[in-house]
Amino acid sequence: MLKLPENATVCIESWTYGTDGMNDMAERIIMCYFYMRLSDHGDSNHYAYPLDICVEMSGDLTVKRILSLPLGENDRCGLLSEVGVKPFDRNKIHATSEYHPDLVNERRKTTKPYHVVQPQGPSFHTQGNLLTWEKWKMRVGFNYVSATMSPVLFLVLIVQREGLTLHDITYDGRSVFYRLSLSEINGAGINANNLKLVCCHEIDDGILWKHTNYRTGNAVVTRSRILVLQTIITVGNYEYIFAFQFTQDASINYEVRATGILSTAPINLGDSVSYGTIVGPGVMAPYHQHLFSLRIDPAIDGHRNSLIVEESHPMPIDDPNVHNPFGVDRLPGRVLKIVNENVRNPITGGPVGYKLVPHYSQLVLAHPSSYHFKRSEFGEHAIWITRYHDDELYSSGKHTMQSLGGEGIASWIRSRPAPVSVRNEDIVIWHTFGTTHNPRIEDWPVMPVEKMLVSLKPINFFTRNPAIDVPISTQEENKSVLVEDDKGAANVGGASCAKL
Numbered sequence: 001m002l003k004l005p006e007n008a009t010v011c012i013e014s015w016t017y018g019t020d021g022m023n024d025m026a027e028r029i030i031m032c033y034f035y036m037r038l039s040d041h042g043d044s045n046h047y048a049y050p051l052d053i054c055v056e057m058s059g060d061l062t063v064k065r066i067l068s069l070p071l072g073e074n075d076r077c078g079l080l081s082e083v084g085v086k087p088f089d090r091n092k093i094h095a096t097s098e099y100h101p102d103l104v105n106e107r108r109k110t111t112k113p114y115h116v117v118q119p120q121g122p123s124f125h126t127q128g129n130l131l132t133w134e135k136w137k138m139r140v141g142f143n144y145v146s147a148t149m150s151p152v153l154f155l156v157l158i159v160q161r162e163g164l165t166l167h168d169i170t171y172d173g174r175s176v177f178y179r180l181s182l183s184e185i186n187g188a189g190i191n192a193n194n195l196k197l198v199c200c201h202e203i204d205d206g207i208l209w210k211h212t213n214y215r216t217g218n219a220v221v222t223r224s225r226i227l228v229l230q231t232i233i234t235v236g237n238y239e240y241i242f243a244f245q246f247t248q249d250a251s252i253n254y255e256v257r258a259t260g261i262l263s264t265a266p267i268n269l270g271d272s273v274s275y276g277t278i279v280g281p282g283v284m285a286p287y288h289q290h291l292f293s294l295r296i297d298p299a300i301d302g303h304r305n306s307l308i309v310e311e312s313h314p315m316p317i318d319d320p321n322v323h324n325p326f327g328v329d330r331l332p333g334r335v336l337k338i339v340n341e342n343v344r345n346p347i348t349g350g351p352v353g354y355k356l357v358p359h360y361s362q363l364v365l366a367h368p369s370s371y372h373f374k375r376s377e378f379g380e381h382a383i384w385i386t387r388y389h390d391d392e393l394y395s396s397g398k399h400t401m402q403s404l405g406g407e408g409i410a411s412w413i414r415s416r417p418a419p420v421s422v423r424n425e426d427i428v429i430w431h432t433f434g435t436t437h438n439p440r441i442e443d444w445p446v447m448p449v450e451k452m453l454v455s456l457k458p459i460n461f462f463t464r465n466p467a468i469d470v471p472i473s474t475q476e477e478n479k480s481v482l483v484e485d486d487k488g489a490a491n492v493g494g495a496s497c498a499k500l
Contacts, residue, residue, distance in 0.1 A: 002051060003087035004036060011035045011046040013236060017056075020371050021404075028059030035264075038093065041102060045261065045445055047237060048097035048280055052266040053085055071268045091269055092282035097445045099261075122202055124227060131200065133227045135172040135466075136246050140229065141165040142197050162393070164198055164231045164242060171250045172466070175299045176354065177456075180254070182242060183395045183430065184293040184378060199230045208248060208467055222470045223478070224248060237261040241449070249467035252456040257449040258290055262439050277439045285439035289365060293378040293395040294454055296429040297388065300340040300461070301352055303426045307385050308337040308353075336383065337459055341424055345460045357455035358382060359433035374405030384409050384430040385422050395430050 004010070017029035032055040035046035054077075056065040066080040098104050124133035129140050143162055162181045169177040208224035230243040239260035245253040262285040267273065269282050276286040298305045312333040315324040339353030364379030366372035378384065378395035386392065386409065394400075397407030409430060435450055442448070458466065471477075 001085050001087070002053070005038060005088075005090065005093070007038055007040075008036045009038075009040075009046075010051075011037060012055075014057075015236070018371070018375075029064070030057045030059070031055075032057060036088075039103065041100065043100040044103060045097050045099060047261050047264045048094070048283055048445065049092070050264045050266045050283065051088070053080060069266060071266055072271045073273045089269060089282060094281045097280050097283070099446045116204075118202070123225070124200060124202070126200075131229075133202075133246065134225075134248055135250070136169070136227065137171075138169040139167040140198065140200075141167055142231075163233065164229065164244070166229070166244060169252075169299075174301060174461075176250075176461075177252070177297065178299040178303065179295070179297040180244065180252070181295045181393070182254075182292060183295040183393065184291070184376075184400075185240065197231060199228070199232075201228055201230075202226065203228055205247070208470060209465065221473045222467070223473045225470075234260070237263050247467075248470050249465065250458045250462070254294055254454045254456075256292060256452045258435070258437075258452075259447050259449045261446055262443055263288070277441065279439065279441055279444035283444075285444070287436070287438045289362070289434060289436050291364060291376065291379050291432060291434040292452070294431045294433065295393065295395070296338075296356070296431065296456070298338045298354070298427065298429065300338055300354055301343040302340055303388075304340065304342060304424050305427050306339055306341055306351075306423045306425075307427065307429060308339055310335040310337055335459075338429065338456075345463070347463050348460045350460050352461045353459050354456050354461065355459040356383075356429065356431065357457060358431055359452045359454050361433050361452070362436045363432065365436070371405065375400055375403040375408070377405075377408035377410040378430060378432050380410060382432050384413075384432075386412065386428050386430070387420055387422060388426040388428050392428070 011034070013033050013035065015031045015033065017031050034051040034053050034055075036049040036051055037044040037046040038049070052069040052071055054067045054069055055063055056067065057063055067077055068080045068083045068085045070076055071086070101107075124131060126132075131138055131140050142164055162183065163185075165179065165181040166177070167179050169175075169180065203226050205224035205226045208222045210219065210221040212219040225248055227246040228243050229246075230241065232239060232241050237260055238258065241255075241257035241259065243253075243255045243257075245255060247253070262279065264279070265276070265284045265286055267276075267278065267282055267284040272278060273284060276284040279285045312335075316322045317324055336356040336358065337353045338356060339351040341351045343352045344350065345352050360382075363382065364373055364376055366376070366379075368374075373379070376396055384395070389412075392409075392412055395409040397403055397411070399407070431454060433452055433454060435452060437450070439447075
């Protein structure tokens with residue numbers, strides 16, 4: 001019926017069917033989406049040729065329905081037996097959507113080799129699951145239960161069983177966090193790419209701190225080193241790169257990078273839609289969301305912690321009793337501080353703590369009446385705080401794809417017999433973050449990484465800069481090389497140019 005080219009190879013991708021209220025979820029349902037490649041090469045990009053049919057199958061691989069997919073703004077999905085299917089439009093054939101080096105000849109010639117060497121070996125040490133680096137010490141874990149995928153053009157909500165987990169994190173012998181994990185993103189454990197599952201390495205991060213005394217002209221500078229614990233998962237067309245980053249100034253970053261190939265759907269040549277971007281002839285990439293839930297179990301100098309919301313408000317400008325000569329009048333700023341009110345900083349007099357620097361992002365777009373919303377309770381708010389409970393690890397509940405709602409972080413809170421205090425208690429903080437991804441043509445055929453960063457930074461935890469003792473950067477250690485231009489001049493714009 002599709003009248004595909006003779007050299008076509010059909011590729012099928014199966015996705016678990018998530019609850020939508022239209023099917024009996026007592027039976028497992030699998031949606032099989034059809035694509036095509038026109039090359040014998042196994043890595044030819046089949047996402048460049050999405051076909052307009054979809055097969056609905058039961059768990060025992062019995063075909064239940066064959067559907068015809070929409071090809072335009074006003075089309076709707078329907079039974080193939082009722083609405084039919086159009087033959088493949090051969091005007092959609094093109095040669096600009098490949099990415100594999102065997103199939104792409106153009107490679108820039110300007111990138112020279114860049115080698116990173118550690119002649120004395122890495123600075124970290126491992127003993128079983130115990131990892132130490134600089135003043136950091138922690139236990140490294142990794143777990144998974146199962147992997148499922150749900151194709152939702154409006155919302156890509158992926159729920160996982162955690163993958164990389166970190167435990168008993170201390171800095172210079174002081175407890176800071178009991179457990180850190182990504183609570184929700186599907187299949188991070190079982191889909192992890194093979195590199196012993198977790199890659200541990202150090203990276204250079206430029207200047208850590210620097211000062212030049214303008215009176216003497218003397219400069220003191222240290223370079224920043226970061227320890228990275230990274231795992232990568234492939235979920236169908238997408239790749240996710242998850243990295244915990246530990247710094248020498250006692251900060252922790254959690255970085256998520258999204259890359260891979262866009263999820264694609266067929267569209268008529270010459271058509272456009274309000275819910276997606278045309279990235280190739282007859283290839284539409286739908287708008288969608290990626291939402292994550294970071295679970296932060298603090299232990300700031302002990303397990304009795306509190307969350308303080310600190311706001312900086314403008315001084316009144318017309319109050320005769322307030323001296324405000326510079327007219328400071330702006331919107332209030334907000335800082336989220338995890339503190340131990342029982343331990344005071346000997347210099348500031350306030351509680352010791354860490355501040356959460358969130359990744360600001362749009363929350364779940366699905367309507368509250370939808371099952372997408374009901375089974376992604378964590379997506380309603382950017383910050384949640386709960387008392388610690390042993391069985392509360394997954395902020396969408398234990399069975400997200402089959403859920404009809406009523407399980408997850410909001411339901412936990414509603415189920416409490418009475419409101420409970422979270423001040424000076426064993427608490428857990430949950431941060432919802434992500435990206436609303438309206439694809440651009442530059443994301444095709446493989447998407448440059450989209451970065452999302454959450455940080456945990458000490459705030460009045462120490463009595464001075466904890467990185468003041470990091471070795472000073474010297475030429476003897478760095479072995480920087482002065483760069484000369486083609487005429488042998490060692491300057492650019494009148495100033496010497498060299499790597500520190």
